[in-house]
Amino acid sequence: xxxxxxxxxxxxxxxxxxxxxxxxxxxxxxxxxxxxxxxxxxxxxxxxxxxxxxxxxxxxxxxxxxxxxxxxxxxxxxxxxxxxxxxxxxxxxxxxxxxxxxxxxxxxxxxxxxxxxxxxxxxxxxxxxxxxxxxxxxxxxxxxxxxxxxxxxxxxxxxxxxxxxxxxxxxxxxxxxxxxxxxxxxxxxxxxxxxxxxxxxxxxxxxxxxxxxxxxxxxxxxxxxxxxxxxxxxxxxxxxxxxxxxxxxxxxxxxxxxxxxxxxxxxxxxxxxxxxxxxxxxxxxxxxxxxxxxxx
Amino acid sequence: xxxxxxxxxxxxxxxxxxxxxxxxxxxxxxxxxxxxxxxxxxxxxxxxxxxxxxxxxxxxxxxxxxxxxxxxxxxxxxxxxxxxxxxxxxxxxxxxxxxxxxxxxxxxxxxxxxxxxxxxxxxxxxxxxxxxxxxxxxxxxxxxxxxxxxxxxxxxxxxxxxxxxxxxxxxxxxxxxxxxxxxxxxxxxxxxxxxxxxxxxxxxxxxxxxxxxxxxxxxxxxxxxxxxxxxxxxxxxxxxxxxxxxxxxxxxxxxxxxxxxxxxxxxxxxxxxxxxxxxxxxxxxxxxxxxxxxxxx
Numbered sequence: 001x002x003x004x005x006x007x008x009x010x011x012x013x014x015x016x017x018x019x020x021x022x023x024x025x026x027x028x029x030x031x032x033x034x035x036x037x038x039x040x041x042x043x044x045x046x047x048x049x050x051x052x053x054x055x056x057x058x059x060x061x062x063x064x065x066x067x068x069x070x071x072x073x074x075x076x077x078x079x080x081x082x083x084x085x086x087x088x089x090x091x092x093x094x095x096x097x098x099x100x101x102x103x104x105x106x107x108x109x110x111x112x113x114x115x116x117x118x119x120x121x122x123x124x125x126x127x128x129x130x131x132x133x134x135x136x137x138x139x140x141x142x143x144x145x146x147x148x149x150x151x152x153x154x155x156x157x158x159x160x161x162x163x164x165x166x167x168x169x170x171x172x173x174x175x176x177x178x179x180x181x182x183x184x185x186x187x188x189x190x191x192x193x194x195x196x197x198x199x200x201x202x203x204x205x206x207x208x209x210x211x212x213x214x215x216x217x218x219x220x221x222x223x224x225x226x227x228x229x230x231x232x233x234x235x236x237x238x239x240x241x242x243x244x245x246x247x248x249x250x251x252x253x254x255x256x257x258x259x260x261x262x263x264x265x266x267x268x269x270x271x272x273x274x275x276x277x278x279x280x281x282x283x284x285x286x287x288x289x290x291x292x293x294x295x296x
Numbered sequence: 297x298x299x300x301x302x303x304x305x306x307x308x309x310x311x312x313x314x315x316x317x318x319x320x321x322x323x324x325x326x327x328x329x330x331x332x333x334x335x336x337x338x339x340x341x342x343x344x345x346x347x348x349x350x351x352x353x354x355x356x357x358x359x360x361x362x363x364x365x366x367x368x369x370x371x372x373x374x375x376x377x378x379x380x381x382x383x384x385x386x387x388x389x390x391x392x393x394x395x396x397x398x399x400x401x402x403x404x405x406x407x408x409x410x411x412x413x414x415x416x417x418x419x420x421x422x423x424x425x426x427x428x429x430x431x432x433x434x435x436x437x438x439x440x441x442x443x444x445x446x447x448x449x450x451x452x453x454x455x456x457x458x459x460x461x462x463x464x465x466x467x468x469x470x471x472x473x474x475x476x477x478x479x480x481x482x483x484x485x486x487x488x489x490x491x492x493x494x495x496x497x498x499x500x501x502x503x504x505x506x507x508x509x510x511x512x513x514x515x516x517x518x519x520x521x522x523x524x525x526x527x528x529x530x531x532x533x534x535x536x537x538x539x540x541x542x543x544x545x546x547x548x549x550x551x552x553x554x555x556x557x558x559x560x561x562x563x564x565x566x567x568x569x570x571x572x573x574x575x576x577x578x579x580x581x582x583x584x585x586x587x588x589x590x591x592x593x
Contacts, residue, residue: 055412056416057444060413099412100347100412100414101412101414
């Protein structure tokens, strides 16, 4: 079965039924970017607890369904506007960017496209340079093309190499802009709105799959955590070869986020948590598995 | 109470030796310079280096199942080295070096609070070496309240540190959580010696709940009942000779072997000729031999 890496999905908002169905459909790795929670937060403590959840409980939850959980960390563009939290979050962010399992800075970018958003976007790209991490950019859903252009300018001004930047939530128009820039292009596939698997397949036919990323961006809203497996299936039906599919849904996200230097492919190719029940030369190393072992 | 210092040092040395054998030169070099850094500036450098342990040293066990020195036994300390990952063993060295250079309990607690899942596991694995009982009990409280199985396994299993440190109420809560998680008591050295009638009562009630739900009873219930009977324990143990799934019946024999009164010998003898499961037969024979050797036991 084709293993699948969904590199943008907000599992914090999803139930275990989703994890189960995702695993059945071949999903083996997810990346959850730090984002807003549907309702604005009012203190930095809630960000800290949310970030800790991404590194702790959510990672564990995914592992119990056989899925590896990676994440990126950032102050999202919407809450960047909020002076109750914005500076305070940037202050704690460095310790999160040092964590194993944090493979990028994101989601940063623009939402309403205010000057404050631009400032926090630029500052976090500098943090990415400092921590040697790639950047996941959320582009606006409103006034998208202008948002893309402005994001490209900000990224260019920062000095970060373009291949370490992923501009997400793209469409047929934005790909024309981003194709030649050397950055990566992300497409979030939704059941009824924005980009669909059919439109994605059309884009792939026209532009190929080099530096292309697809994801479900599934969150609290109407979204489908199986969009990447569905797209893979559609590609197969439309005559794309196994290599092309594997490149899009496995190799590409691994390559982009692997630029963090924190991804070990061998680990991701095995079920998570296996090291805690490590089989050494075929025998369980944990003595207690033998029911005849005497109690102390 | 933590284990005596010489025993903790034995565990330290065993972990260090095993890690030195396991690491390649690159990883060993990184660890050595990380130790130097935290020795100079513990509060500043430990939080930066600690998160790197897993990717620098890896998650493979520090010794394999067949390692001759796998089990560490010293006065007041028992540990199974195979449960430590290389990252855990490296973490112990960094924390030791930091504490020797003055890192305080508060800073160590903060390292835990700021840790991701793996870093917290690394710190739980440090508990057998930690001489600060207050901090140890705080972290054991975190384990008790956690839903993350690998975390509380690291805090409680494959060493006797938690079983020794907790007061009776805390110990009983730990065992009840192990029962809920279906973790066999064999994984907690020394636990059986702290069996008590209140724990047995809690486990009997839990066994009834499981039976009412049509789910298997935690097998380790049985040895605990034998060691510290409560009302109903005797009947449950005797019943365990005749019904229940095989691991439960085996555990019932182990429990009957520990039961002082009423004398289970007649029941064991009566079961033996009808017992078809080879491991359970052997256990019955062992239990009978043991009683013949020390009939007052």
